[in-house]
Amino acid sequence: MRPTVLLADDEPLVRTGLRALLEQQGITVLGEAADGAEVLPAVRRTRPDVVLMDVRMPGTDGIEATRRLLAEPGEQPKVLVVTTFDNDDYVHEALLAGASGFLLKRARKEEIAHAVRTVAAGESLLFPEAIRRLVSARPPGGKYTRVAKTLTRREAEVLRLIATGLSNSDIAAALVISLETVKTHVGNIFGKLGAANRSQAVVIAYEAGVVRPGHLAGQ
CATH class of the missing domain: 3.40.50.2300 (Response regulator)
Structure with a gap:
């Protein structure tokens, strides 16, 4: 290509x-x-x-x-x-x-x-560390908090793993679920957050407090 x-x-x-x-x-x-x-x-x-x-x-x-x-x-x-x-x-x-x-x-x-x-x-x-720095000085809350509450527990878990930079395949292995199930969760997350891609979803998740800096891998 x-x-x-x-x-x-x-x-x-x-x-x-x-x-x-x-x-x-x-x-x-x-x-x-x-x-x-x-x-x-x-x-x-x-x-x-x-x-x-x-x-x-x-x-x-x-x-x-x-x-x-x-x-x-x-x-x-x-x-x-x-x-x-x-x-x-x-x-x-x-x-x-x-x-x-x-x-x-x-x-x-x-x-x-x-x-x-x-x-x-x-x-x-997606650069997890860079995005964390971009949002670290901003307290969670605001207009995204309400929509983030519509995420299921599993969707929130998947979103936190996305924020660490994991691919769909990596998430499937970490949660011991199928790749298709992960793709379904990711699609639902994007739909609920109104996100066009993973970077936007992660920034929204930080803004809403669903993901916090301590959720990054290795922290």
Whole structure:
């Protein structure tokens, strides 16, 4: 599979560098956007697999652009947030908006290419420790608490294992249940939380207090 990408960043030099890097790694760049307001028209025109989205752009930022894009009917490209800092509040909001993961601009070219291929294949780029840092300063509660209470005990258990970075197969082995049962639980979790992917579900779970930092593996 040769993934296709749209670059959204207000800095021309950054877009040029990312284009060169991605094309060296066998990934096709279909277009560019210099502002969040340009993302949706560019996506409609080029139909990429992934949007590499800078969160801090003048005018319409990457968070609002992500919301608008993922609110569109039909299947939309995956959003991979690109940022300078891994504790950025913008990243937290972008993940809540439905981004499939995030990357640091200082990441190595192999890491960026791997991330693009991962989300293009329909998988979330889940970094448990990084997500924990993003939400650790935020007390649980708020608008997600009520919906989280609709999770069954088993669904909450599965969600905590997702938050440690386990795959569906790993969760099935840990709980001694079938893979299909895990997939059913994951689908139910996404439906109840209104989550588009694993990263968004985990951020919501932290916000609601279903998952806490101590639930991470090894803690």
